Amino acid sequence: MLLKDIWYVAALSREVRPGRMTRKLIAGEPVALGRTQGGNAFALRDVCPHRAAPLSAGRIVESDAEAGGGPTVECPYHGWRFGTGDGICRAVPSLAEGQTLKLDRIRAGSFPVVERDGVIWMFAASNPRFAEAPEFGPPEPPRQPAGGPRLVERAVFDCNIDHAVVGLMDPAHGPYVHRQWWWRTEHSMHEKAKAFAPRPYGFAMVEHAPSSNSFAYRLLGGKPTTEIDFRLPGVRFETIRNAKGIVLGLTAVTPLDEDRTEVTQIFYWDIGMLSVLRPILRPLVRAFLNQDRAMVDLQQEGLKHESRLMLIDDADAQAKWYAQLKREWAAHREEGREFRNPVPETTLRWRS
Ligand code: FES
Ligand SMILES: [Fe+2]
Known part of the structure; x- marks a missing residue:
């Protein structure tokens, strides 16, 4: 049994560079681990809800103001965009004038992350589509380390x-x-x-x-x-x-x-x-x-x-x-x- 709804070490901070994503399995879930240009680490479920392409093969782009702004991941297959923080769909480029879709119902799924002491911790939510950071954080060391990993x-x-x-x-x-x-x-x-x-x-x-x-x-x-x-x-x-x-x-x-x-x-x-x-x-x-x-x-x-x-x-x-x-x-x-x-x-x- 793999424990879910608990924090795992996902990566070292230095392994996830700004503007880049990497794909990793964590507790059986495919995860697109990435970092925005602004420096925030994020973890999305690495399966596009449209037709399952790995989002980690796409790119990180700023969404337009009308889509709410903020960093998104663009799927490499048809360019759907998902917020890096919540995994909610922000844009479906193929929609023509007047065509609508309830974008906020389309969710790639996301996992809360905490970055501390050079380590990215990920909360392996059992339901990533509606994941929220829990009230408890990753395990605290008994003593605060001085500086980053040596x-x-x-x-x-x-x-x-x-x-x-x-x-x-x-x-x-x-x-x-x-x-x-x-x-x-x-x-x-x-x-x-x-x-x-x-x-x-x-x-x-x-x-x-x-x-x-x-x-x-x-x-x-x-x-x-x-x-x-x-x-x-x-x-x-x-x-x-x-x-x-x-x-x-x-x-x-x-x-x-x-x-x-x-x-x-x-x-x-x-x-x-x-x-x-x-x-x-x-x-x-x-x-x-x-x-x-x-x-x-x-x-x-x-x-x-x-x-x-x-x-x-x-x-x-x-x-x-x-x-x-x-x-x-x-x-x-x-x-x-x-x-x-x-x-x-x-x-x-x-x-x-
Ligand atoms: S599979 Fe991702 S946009 Fe179509
Ligand atoms: Fe040992």
């Missing part, structure tokens, strides 16, 4: 979003999937106890000193602490702090469709030394992401033959919470009531 890596996993999310939050795979001198070795496994607490639409592994067995944390120097927050639909913030400053990692998992999932890893920081180390950090981040991707791709082979999976205490508790959070999300939307966070305040123990 390091970005991205990979497409050939799996359903659930396997990508569970794989990324799974604490027990580190010593196997990420076994390497700068992260974990066979001999570095030891028992851990971590405190967890509920957070809005998610939970946090509360602030703690990270494992001493990680060279990558030692690189930072000082006495770093880290807090890891998970938010629906698949957003993870890792806030690492030491005396010198803050590193914020944002891992965003966006389902393209049921079987393909985009994972974007972004780091923000205000520690000058890290910018110097970027050429060293980038291949490490890429290696990490590729290791996760390779494992879930491999897992797909097994999943062709078996759909039942086991979740054990405590190492898989977070995966269980994720499933419960998703169910609660769907239930509270359906019943039109407050979200009741199913995650308890607790301590989990495992070896990794």
Whole structure:
């Protein structure tokens, strides 16, 4: 089940240039992601309501004053125009003198967007023809990042979003999937106890000193602490702090469709030394992401033959919470009531 009516990371700001559009599947919906000349990002359903041509193959044009003005997307097939903000038809050029059509009934569909910290978030409305921005915004980081993204890596996993999310939050795979001198070795496994607490639409592994067995944390120097927050639909913030400053990692998992999932890893920081180390950090981040991707791709082979999976205490508790959070999300939307966070305040123990 792909969650709808929730915010997903759609793209990086820098990927969507003024006056341009790109086509992308997000939660199974074709989306024309674009930016007006004036700089506003937008997302229209990428299917013309006339005869289904992708609007992203058209162009962004200002509409005439009589059509209400403002930026529109012009379909490449017959030139119908749709407002970039609301997806409502503004012009049908083939109409002759005296011919009328109720243009405001013709809707391409649009998705609300919010642009923040170099990222375009899209609200995957279940009914894009009448989508309105919800009362809640995209997940807020626990600490505001300083400046824009400093390091970005991205990979497409050939799996359903659930396997990508569970794989990324799974604490027990580190010593196997990420076994390497700068992260974990066979001999570095030891028992851990971590405190967890509920957070809005998610939970946090509360602030703690990270494992001493990680060279990558030692690189930072000082006495770093880290807090890891998970938010629906698949957003993870890792806030690492030491005396010198803050590193914020944002891992965003966006389902393209049921079987393909985009994972974007972004780091923000205000520690000058890290910018110097970027050429060293980038291949490490890429290696990490590729290791996760390779494992879930491999897992797909097994999943062709078996759909039942086991979740054990405590190492898989977070995966269980994720499933419960998703169910609660769907239930509270359906019943039109407050979200009741199913995650308890607790301590989990495992070896990794
Ligand atoms: S298909 Fe878009 S205007 Fe005809
Ligand atoms: Fe991993």
